[in-house]
Amino acid sequence: MIPAAFDYTRATSVEEALGILASDEGAKLIAGGQSLLPLMKLRLAQPARLVDIGRLPELRGVSKLDDGRLSVGALTTYAELMDSPAVHLAVIRDVVPAIADVQVRNRGTIGGAVAHADPAADLPAALLALDAELVIQSSSGTRSVKADGFFQGPFATGLAHDEILAAVILPAPRGDAGSAYASIQQRASGYPIAGVAAVVFVGAGGLVEGAGIGVTGVSDHPYRAHEVEDALVGTTGTADAVAAAAALVVGDREVSADIHAGREYRAAMAVVHARRAIEAALARAR
Ligand SMILES: Cc1cc2nc3c(=O)[nH]c(=O)nc-3n(C[C@H](O)[C@H](O)[C@H](O)COP(=O)(O)OP(=O)(O)OC[C@H]3O[C@@H](n4cnc5c(N)ncnc54)[C@H](O)[C@@H]3O)c2cc1C
Numbered sequence: 001m002i003p004a005a006f007d008y009t010r011a012t013s014v015e016e017a018l019g020i021l022a023s024d025e026g027a028k029l030i031a032g033g034q035s036l037l038p039l040m041k042l043r044l045a046q047p048a049r050l051v052d053i054g055r056l057p058e059l060r061g062v063s064k065l066d067d068g069r070l071s072v073g074a075l076t077t078y079a080e081l082m083d084s085p086a087v088h089l090a091v092i093r094d095v096v097p098a099i100a101d102v103q104v105r106n107r108g109t110i111g112g113a114v115a116h117a118d119p120a121a122d123l124p125a126a127l128l129a130l131d132a133e134l135v136i137q138s139s140s141g142t143r144s145v146k147a148d149g150f151f152q153g154p155f156a157t158g159l160a161h162d163e164i165l166a167a168v169i170l171p172a173p174r175g176d177a178g179s180a181y182a183s184i185q186q187r188a189s190g191y192p193i194a195g196v197a198a199v200v201f202v203g204a205g206g207l208v209e210g211a212g213i214g215v216t217g218v219s220d221h222p223y224r225a226h227e228v229e230d231a232l233v234g235t236t237g238t239a240d241a242v243a244a245a246a247a248l249v250v251g252d253r254e255v256s257a258d259i260h261a262g263r264e265y266r267a268a269m270a271v272v273h274a275r276r277a278i279e280a281a282l283a284r285a286r
Contacts, residue, residue, distance in 0.1 A: 003040035007049040014058055014164060017051050018139045022162040027051050029164065031075055032107040034100075035116045059111070059166060062086055068172030071135075074111025074165045078123075081110060086170055090284050091179035091197050095126040098183055100190050111165045114150075117157045117221065119256065120191045124151055124222035126181055128214030129197035133169040138162050144169070147214075151221040176201050176209075178285025182276035183217070184269050186260045192217040193261045194269040196225075196249065198277035202285040206236045213278075218270045219253045227251055228274060237282045246274035 009027075011017035020027050026048030030036050033054075039045040053059060059075040062084035070086055078096050082105075086092045099105060099113075099122045113123045114134065127147040134150055136143050136159065147168075150158045159165060183195030194217045201210035211229040216222040227248045235241035249270045255263040 001041045003037075004043055004046045006040075006047055008052065009049060010052045010054075011056060014053070014056060014137060014166070015139075017053050017056070018137065018162065018164060020049070020051050021164070022139050024049055025161065029053055029115075031109040031112040032077065034104050034108040035112060035118070053164065059164075065169070070170040070172070072110055072168045072170060074109060074114075074167055076110050078105035078108055078110070078113075088173040089130065089170060089179060090281075091126045091129060091181050091199060092170075094179075094181035094280075095122050095197065098122050098181065098185065098190070098192070098195070110168055114147075114168065115157060115159055115165050117151050117155050118191070119154050119220050119222065120193075120195075120217040121222065122181070122183065122192055122195055122216060125195050125197040125214035125216040127168065127170075128222060128224040129179065129199045129212040130171055130214075131199075131212050132171070134165060135167040135169065137164050137166045142166070148224045151223065154220045156221070174201065176203060176285065178202065178281040178283065180277045180280030180284065182273040182280065184273060194218050194266055194273050196270065196274040196277040198274070198281040200232065200237070200278065200281045200285050202237070202282065206286065208232050208235055208237050208282075211278075213249070213274065215249060215270060215274070217256075218250060218266060219256055223253070225249050225251070225274070228278075232278065237278075239279075242275055242278050242282070246271050246278060249274040 028047035179199040183192035197214040199212040203209040213225040231245035
């Protein structure tokens with residue numbers, strides 16, 4: 001339980017951190033340390049240098065953009081997110097309390113959760129359903145990408161070694177929207193066996209005009225279930241329509257199996273929780 005030896009630099013600016021990443025292949029960022037430190041203690045990760053970005057004020061806090069969207073700095077903790085305007089998004093109110101425990105939510109950061117890309121991390125499901133954008137910085141500039149497509153495999157993302165996730169952009173709350181997160185958790189860690197986030201936009205006459213469905217815990221990375229969205233849009237969200245859409249949540253993806261749940265059970269739980277999340281989102285939109 002003792003990490004291998006490593007060098008340590010506390011970055012005093014994003015530029016300094018980016019410079020170290022660009023020049024040192026063995027350098028790794030640390031923010032809240034809630035995922036990286038346990039891995040280092042088990043020697044599953046052995047970075048030669050830790051670059052501590054945990055005290056950079058420019059990566060912290062939630063601010064409103066001119067178009068009403070919210071920019072959530074990567075160092076914002078789960079607890080800070082719950083104390084910000086992001087709580088106007090119901091799916092955020094659902095998902096954050098489902099993550100870990102109070103201690104982890106006080107230290108763990110949004111950027112760390114997204115960059116770490118645990119296949120069963122809760123927050124990515126909500127970000128996928130919300131169609132969130134990720135702001136990524138490197139020494140050569142800043143780029144934005146959609147959350148959809150960013151998660152590529154177990155602990156694998158679209159981030160390059162010399163890049164920092166600077167912020168997550170959340171949509172502005174909308175009057176015609178409803179959202180929710182539903183999951184079944186492992187008792188010990190709280191990680192989901194299957195977790196589904198749903199966002200729906202309901203128009204006049206109760207017609208579903210748009211939807212976002214994010215899924216986690218089910219396969220080797222969190223994903224957006226476009227097939228469920230397509231099946232929901234254009235319906236009035238009847239119980240039959242929701243059940244038919246939810247049934248598509250796994251599709252032909254390879255479902256994970258581990259000591260907590262076999263493939264068949266996990267797939268079944270994904271369908272159940274897709275239905276629950278969609279029903280709750282629809283109820284909130286009406
Ligand atoms: C006991 C326990 C229970 C947990 N239960 C859950 C759970 O139920 N659900 C859940 O979703 N999660 C759970 N977690 C995981 C927790 O959500 C994450 O550990 C935490 O959010 C990661 O953020 P961090 O700031 O601590 O990241 P760190 O541990 O500091 O970093 C994690 C990784 O992200 C990289 N990184 C960090 N910040 C950035 C950045 N800005 N740009 C680029 N790369 C970056 C680091 O290099 C590292 O590879 C649990 C963790 C613990 C310890």
